[in-house]
Amino acid sequence: MHPAFSVIFLTTLLGAGQGLYLAMVTxxxxxxxxxxxxxADQFYAIGSLVALLLLIxxxxxxxxxxxxxxxxxxAAAMWRTSWLSREVIVLPIVMALVFAYxxxxxxxxxxxxxxxxxxxxxxxxxxxxxLGTIASLALFVCTAMIYAAVRFLQEWHTPLTVSNFLFxxxxxxxxxxxxxxxxxxxxxxxxxxxxxxILTLVGLASRLAHLRRNARLKHKSTVQTAIGVRHAxxxxxxxxxxxxxxxxxxxxxxxRQSLVERLRTVYLALVxxxxxxLIGLSYLIGSSNLPIIAFFVQFAGLLIERWSFFAEARHPQxxxxxxxx
Amino acid sequence: MTQLALVxxxxxxxxxxxxxxxxxxxxxSGWAGxxxxxxxxxxxxxxxxxxxxxxFEVGTFPNTETVHFPKSCLHCEEPPCVPVCPTGASYKRPxxxxxLVDYDKCIGCKYCSWACPYGARELDEQQKVMxxxxxxxxxxxxxxxxxxxxxxxxxxxxxxxxxxxxxxxxPDSEVSIAIRERGxxxxxxxxxxxxxxxxxxxxxxxxxxxxxxxxxxxxPWRKEDLTDYTGEETLDDVAW
Numbered sequence: 271m272h273p274a275f276s277v278i279f280l281t282t283l284l285g286a287g288q289g290l291y292l293a294m295v296t297x298x299x300x301x302x303x304x305x306x307x308x309x310a311d312q313f314y315a316i317g318s319l320v321a322l323l324l325l326i327x328x329x330x331x332x333x334x335x336x337x338x339x340x341x342x343x344x345a346a347a348m349w350r351t352s353w354l355s356r357e358v359i360v361l362p363i364v365m366a367l368v369f370a371y372x373x374x375x376x377x378x379x380x381x382x383x384x385x386x387x388x389x390x391x392x393x394x395x396x397x398x399x400x401l402g403t404i405a406s407l408a409l410f411v412c413t414a415m416i417y418a419a420v421r422f423l424q425e426w427h428t429p430l431t432v433s434n435f436l437f438x439x440x441x442x443x444x445x446x447x448x449x450x451x452x453x454x455x456x457x458x459x460x461x462x463x464x465x466x467x468i469l470t471l472v473g474l475a476s477r478l479a480h481l482r483r484n485a486r487l488k489h490k491s492t493v494q495t496a497i498g499v500r501h502a503x504x505x506x507x508x509x510x511x512x513x514x515x516x517x518x519x520x521x522x523x524x525x526r527q528s529l530v531e532r533l534r535t536v537y538l539a540l541v542x543x544x545x546x547x548l549i550g551l552s553y554l555i556g557s558s559n560l561p562i563i564a565f566f567v568q569f570a571g572l573l574i575e576r577w578s579f580f581a582e583a584r585h586p587q588x589x590x591x592x593x594x595x
Numbered sequence: 596m597t598q599l600a601l602v603x604x605x606x607x608x609x610x611x612x613x614x615x616x617x618x619x620x621x622x623x624s625g626w627a628g629x630x631x632x633x634x635x636x637x638x639x640x641x642x643x644x645x646x647x648x649x650x651f652e653v654g655t656f657p658n659t660e661t662v663h664f665p666k667s668c669l670h671c672e673e674p675p676c677v678p679v680c681p682t683g684a685s686y687k688r689p690x691x692x693x694x695l696v697d698y699d700k701c702i703g704c705k706y707c708s709w710a711c712p713y714g715a716r717e718l719d720e721q722q723k724v725m726x727x728x729x730x731x732x733x734x735x736x737x738x739x740x741x742x743x744x745x746x747x748x749x750x751x752x753x754x755x756x757x758x759x760x761x762x763x764x765x766p767d768s769e770v771s772i773a774i775r776e777r778g779x780x781x782x783x784x785x786x787x788x789x790x791x792x793x794x795x796x797x798x799x800x801x802x803x804x805x806x807x808x809x810x811x812x813x814x815p816w817r818k819e820d821l822t823d824y825t826g827e828e829t830l831d832d833v834a835w
Contacts, residue, residue, distance in 0.1 A: 341700070422675070422786065490786070507651060516643070587714030
């Protein structure tokens with residue numbers, strides 16, 4: 271498949287935004303449970319604002335993917351059957367909840383509304399946080415299922431696509447939360463850094479399992495089933511166009527296989543070991559710059575990872591577009 | 596239920612591209628707007644087509660065979676491109692089974708093209724909407740045309756009569772009989788998309804001759820001739 275930059279930025283920015291928001295809510299939940307000291311409301315408010323900006327940037331990137339962006343509102347129609355439609359519905363819900371969560375913190379609307387049990391004081395921010403978390407997890411599923419649901423792209427048609435999007439997105443968001451805490455000198459950097467490392471390692475397991483599965487993948491379609499001629503030796507001589515077509519532009523990455531393999535090594539290094547080592551090193555020397563570097567290194571790696579995700583997928587229609595006479 | 600479809604006879608397709616050009620001519624001139632081309636007269640011409648003729652070579656030289664393979668939307672009975680469309684622009688007509696795109700609703704997200712294993716959909720680079728074969732829906736449903744003309748443009752243009760058009764759900768239609776009696780098959784049956792279009796395989800007329808038919812092993816002369824020959828002239832040596 272052709273890796274479109276609009277979709278690469280859409281999925282990675284949404285992942286980081288959702289992850290950062292989940293990190294804010296996680297931090298608040300830990301504080302409610304008294305595992306962590308409570309933070310000033312401003313901390314959560316600014317974190318949510320950054321998450322919202324990332325979500326808006328991702329949404330903006332998605333418009334570049336559309337041929338007719340002015341009609342984008344129509345895309346909410348077919349939510350019964352289309353994961354793309356479901357994403358179009360869930361994304362604004364997540365954005366609204368992230369915005370509301372940030373606003374509730376900013377204005378300090380934290381007077382308990384009711385009490386559960388003896389100790390749990392439920393306020394507006396906690397309610398919005400829980401709702402936003404559910405919506406955010408649903409958005410991860412919707413975004414990933416757009417790819418995982420296309421059964422013809424066998425490289426994508428696996429639950430590992432969903433786990434990759436979820437864990438890699440969450441990892442980059444928690445990494446950003448660590449960077450944010452480090453930037454403002456908040457001691458939560460250790461908490462977020464540890465979670466970022468855990469999520470990165472889970473993401474690594476998921477991505478490696480995905481690569482291993484795809485390396486052994488047997489494609490269902492062959493040129494024999496494509497044209498229905500039973501012969502071991504069928505070679506395409508002409509594809510009906512000399513200057514290429516939509517089919518040759520959309521479904522081929524047009525790069526050498528060696529580049530795809532080299533970039534795989536690059537992103538496996540940038541996304542997983544390097545940020546983990548940087549976070550570990552920041553604990554040792556108490557640096558506030560290293561978590562910030564770790565986030566940007568990992569995000570750059572995730573852009574390459576998403577590029578590879580597209581480049582590695584081989585569409586069965588390519589059997590009809592193997593050579594130009 | 597009616598399911599209109601094409602049946603393409605690979606046995607007689609000569610790869611002349613008449614179906615491609617007549618399809619382009621009809622569908623670029625219609626109410627839906629042109630099928631746009633880029634660089635039509637330059638080094639790298641490209642554009643939107645509903646129908647393409649591809650060529651495959653089967654076998655190893657010198658024992659090769661050239662297969663010309665016309666490819667357009669197969670109007671699947673289980674079209675995987677329809678449910679993925681977020682706007683409902685892609686749909687299958689309930690009355691005749693033709694899979695169509697509403698160009699006024701399409702947002703050009705290309706998701707339907709990912710969900711088609713046959714590469715039958717092409718994004719128009721100027722109008723930025725997804726396009727595909729309509730089976731010339733504006734011809735075949737036009738009651739003002741004569742019965743003879745109420746067929747897709749490609750079918751009318753084919754000089755070899757390699758393209759048949761009709762209702763594959765009607766067991767007595769020309770297309771159903773062709774599929775039944777001449778080994779009609781579907782492309783990529785492994786995906787369960789149930790393409791309505793079928794292809795008729797290449798067929799060769801061969802005469803089978805046994806070696807026994809060339810040399811007469813049961814020559815009655817041999818059997819009944821009990822003479823011991825010792826070099827003398829026989830009837831075979833006589834020349835008149």
